[in-house]
Amino acid sequence: MTALLEISGLCKAYPGVVANDDVSFAIQPGEVHALLGENGAGKSTLVKMIYGLVKPDHGTMRLRGAPYAPAEPRAARAAGVAMVFQHFSLFEALSVAENIALGMEDPPKPRDLAARISAVSQAYGLPLDPFRLVGDLSAGERQRVEIIRCLLQDPKLLIMDEPTSVLTPQEVEILFHTLRKLAAEGTAILYISHKLEEIRTLCDAATILRLGRKVGECTPAAVTAAHMAELMVGKSLAQPARAAQAPGAVLLAINGLNLPATSSFGTSLRDVRFSVRAGEILGIGGVAGNGQDELLSVLSGEITTAPDTITLAGAPIGALGPHARREKGVLCAPEERLGHAAAPDMSLTENALLTARIRRGLDQGGFVDWARTREFAQEIITRFDVRTPGTEVVARALSGGNLQKFVIGREILQAPSVLVVNQPTWGVDASAAAAIRQALLDLAQGGAAVIVISQDLDELLEIADRFCALNEGRMSSARDARALSMEEIGLMLGGAHDMAEVVA
Amino acid sequence: MIALEKRPQPARGWVIGAPLLAVVLTMIAGGIMFAALGKDPVGAIRIIFWDPLFSEQFSGYSRPQLLVKAGPLILIAIGLSLGFRAGIWNIGAEGQYIVGALCGAAFGLAFWPSTHPLIFPGMVLAGLLGGVLWAMIPALLRVYARTNEILVSLLLVYVAEAMLASAATGWLRNPEGAGFPGSRNLARHAGTDNPELIAGTGMHWGVLAAFVAVIMAYVIMTRHVLGYQIRLAGQAPRAARFGGVNAGRLVILCMGVSGALAGMAGLFEVAGPAGRISIDFNVGYGFTAIIVAFLGRLNPIGILLAGLLLALTFIGGELAQLMLGIPAPAIQAFQGMLLFFLLALDVLANYRVKLKRRVAA
Structure with missing residues (x-):
């Protein structure tokens, strides 16, 4: 049998880094093929070359036996290669059908297109109304728009980049069902993910990259997740460890927070109440866009509220701004690293100053002590294994995972009494994620209250003591994380808010 | 095909090299233009860039003019640059310059003829x-x-101009001026004058203030928390809010500082080189300072150099008109070329030029 896509000896170098070095593998028709690797292992570059976004320096590709060298994505699509990106490129103010029409070479009439969308969405079990505004859709539904956009081209190879990172467990099931059906019809799928258990259930074959080179191949179902992780990282992974301890007194409490949406696509928070104790990690689950950003802004002091809405050890802090809260020990690490947690065009030294000036005493009478600030940046880099040429590199030059380590490290090294982190390991590779989780556990161990807002349920179950879910701006009541099943969590995430009372 | 590739970091060499290359390119392109007009290109370039400073014949008059013209430009541009760095766009420095001159002159005239x-x-x-x-x-x-x-801020310039006209023809008019518009001459009266501090240099209190402003702005931008907050607010507003920068306070502060420096520049001008309030007292320093601020890349040292360079082309341009009969529009085109090359070459600091062969699709 001829392989659908055969890659041999692909190389691509950028100034200073070799992204891909002599990578070869083959994808068979109807195969779900996983592409595994840490951040910076070269997965993105490789799929970009297949999709015609990047031109390889050396090496050849053959599609169904014929030489294949797409000069641009349009050529790749014409050859039957489609891709669903991790970040969606959709217009929120347009309908589903309009968005899909925008990506087509010569779109059919709107009514015909809508009919085709409905037909495809039903055939593959992806319910989607072509006339709804994208702005009103959940992340999972938006992803369906992207998938259907690809399926309308009748692809032979579908590339999916981290498709499940934004989905609830139930939505993941639906997606897998669709992908299996596609594979059964002969479409090959190249599947990029960090989530090893998913790969074991879904994929027929896996290619593993490390530092731009192919380091192994395996049949995922036949090996353990730990084995794949070791191939990826090149060493065995330590599971985050923790000692059981009794939680202390309530440190931070939110007492009935109501916040109207700040933009038309924002979420309003409704009667949110919860509390965290010293030495405890509270996990807040939920799909992004359900009020996570808003909640973080309220906790960081970027949005202030009535004083009594938020209390720290009983004292009202709701009306205090970010500086005053930091003085009191409430620190935050927002989700958006570039532009919110860090200034993209400033150096790491300057970014270290962003939040640490007061607690680390980095200024004297208003004058910045750059030497001490640089030392602090260096301390973060050393302690959190941030891979960077130095402290004077601008933040946007770092990979997402490395910048995330820097941001989390900056807050943790300020010895917070309350730390709020939003999506601590989003886009971070397995070993760095494990290091970040361990640091959060250690922080709680030391008596701090930690709030982790995350879409990654495995992560929350691994480190959180209690779990609650944020859905459309409402918060479920918190429950003991160790006693929860995936099914119950799915219901909590789906907005069955009264479930806690029914079950408890 | 020529393609631009974004550099991971701005190239240090080009930040300094680009302006020098721009001046050279301006000389070449300008020389071609002057030659096409039938003028001696080398002589024209020499008269614009060299003679105002070094010729025995002209430098006696021109050299002091350099500081007199550059002083207010630099002083105003420094104030504007703080706001521009923070994303606060004060376009009305011309109006603040006029109101500053009016208030300062009114204060001096209120105590006339005291020399306290x-x-x-x-x-x-x-x-x-x-x-x-x-x-x-x-x-x-x-x-x-x-x-x-x-x-x-822009519209308030026109309000300020109207106030200037009413002051020159009405409430600040010289009572001994035979009914002509314009105030008493402040520069020729001890006590209200802003004198030349070192004879033959053009150095007056305003030029001194401009130099002090350059140094202070440099210190604030590189060493002080305020400068850090200004840069942060301009580059990443959301990160600034997260970092605890109060956006409203920053707006008031930056606008206040740029207004203060523009107002001072107006006063130094009315009490010195201009001498008195007149209907056409303002000559566009407030607007030209915007160009100076950007030409200097919003950097204090850059603004100092840009202010001097622009003042030089003004003086040299006038001289070239006078001596070689080069028409005024040609001089303006020459100054335009300089701005064009400076800004166009800026791209080299942030991008790398690459030659690519086009691949057939």
């Missing part, structure tokens, strides 16, 4: 406050009413 030593410092203070006052209108409107400071 505190009168001149009082005039400086009044000029400063006048500029701040005029800048606070767009600042407060932006913070409390969310208006656009670009429009408000």
Whole structure:
């Protein structure tokens, strides 16, 4: 049998880094093929070359036996290669059908297109109304728009980049069902993910990259997740460890927070109440866009509220701004690293100053002590294994995972009494994620209250003591994380808010 | 095909090299233009860039003019650059300059003909406050009413010009001036004058203030928390809010500082080189300073050099018109070329030029 896509000896170098070095593998028709690797292992570059976004320096590709060298994505699509990106490129103010029409070479009439969308969405079990505004859709539904956009081209190879990172467990099931059906019809799928258990259930074959080179191949179902992780990282992974301890007194409490949406696509928070104790990690689950950003802004002091809405050890802090809260020990690490947690065009030294000036005493009478600030940046880099040429590199030059380590490290090294982190390991590779989780556990161990807002349920179950879910701006009541099943969590995430009372 | 590739970091060498290359390219392109007009290109370039400073014949007059013209440009541009770095667009420095001159002159004339030593410092203070006052209108409107400071500050220039006209023809008119518009001459009266501090250099208090402003701005931008917050607010507003920067306070502060410096520049001008309030007292320093600020890449040292360079082309341009009969539009085109090359070559600092062969699709 001829392989659908055969890659041999692909190389691509950028100034200073070799992204891909002599990578070869083959994808068979109807195969779900996983592409595994840490951040910076070269997965993105490789799929970009297949999709015609990047031109390889050396090496050849053959599609169904014929030489294949797409000069641009349009050529790749014409050859039957489609891709669903991790970040969606959709217009929120347009309908589903309009968005899909925008990506087509010569779109059919709107009514015909809508009919085709409905037909495809039903055939593959992806319910989607072509006339709804994208702005009103959940992340999972938006992803369906992207998938259907690809399926309308009748692809032979579908590339999916981290498709499940934004989905609830139930939505993941639906997606897998669709992908299996596609594979059964002969479409090959190249599947990029960090989530090893998913790969074991879904994929027929896996290619593993490390530092731009192919380091192994395996049949995922036949090996353990730990084995794949070791191939990826090149060493065995330590599971985050923790000692059981009794939680202390309530440190931070939110007492009935109501916040109207700040933009038309924002979420309003409704009667949110919860509390965290010293030495405890509270996990807040939920799909992004359900009020996570808003909640973080309220906790960081970027949005202030009535004083009594938020209390720290009983004292009202709701009306205090970010500086005053930091003085009191409430620190935050927002989700958006570039532009919110860090200034993209400033150096790491300057970014270290962003939040640490007061607690680390980095200024004297208003004058910045750059030497001490640089030392602090260096301390973060050393302690959190941030891979960077130095402290004077601008933040946007770092990979997402490395910048995330820097941001989390900056807050943790300020010895917070309350730390709020939003999506601590989003886009971070397995070993760095494990290091970040361990640091959060250690922080709680030391008596701090930690709030982790995350879409990654495995992560929350691994480190959180209690779990609650944020859905459309409402918060479920918190429950003991160790006693929860995936099914119950799915219901909590789906907005069955009264479930806690029914079950408890 | 030529393609641009974004550099991971701005290239250090080009930040300095690009302006020098721009000056050279301007000389070449300008020389071609002058030659096409039938003038001696080498002589023209020489008269614009060299003679104002070094020729025995002209430098006696031109050399002091360099500081006289560059002083207010630099002083105003420094103030503007703080706001521009923070994303606060004060376009109305010309108006703040006029109001500063009016307030300062009014203070001095109120005590006429006293020569008390505190009168001149009082005039400086009044000029400063006048500029701040005029800048606070767009600042407060932006913070409390969310208006656009670009429009408000710009439109207030025309209000200030109307006030200037009414002052020159009415309430500040020289009572001994035989009915002609214009105030008493402040520069020729001890106590209200802003004298040349070192004879033959053009150095007056305003030029000194400009140099002090350059140094202070440099220190604030590189060493002080305020400068850090200004840069942060301009580059990443959301990160600034997260970092605890109070956006409203920053607007008031930056507008206030730029208003204060523009107002002072106006006072130094009216009490020195201009001498008196007249209908056409303002000559566009407030607008030209915007060019100076950007030409200097919003960097204090860069602004100092850009102010001197622009002043040189003004003086040299006048000289070339006078001596070689080069038409004024050609001089303006020459100055335009300089700005064009400076800004166009800026791209080299942030991008790398690459030659690519086009691949057939």
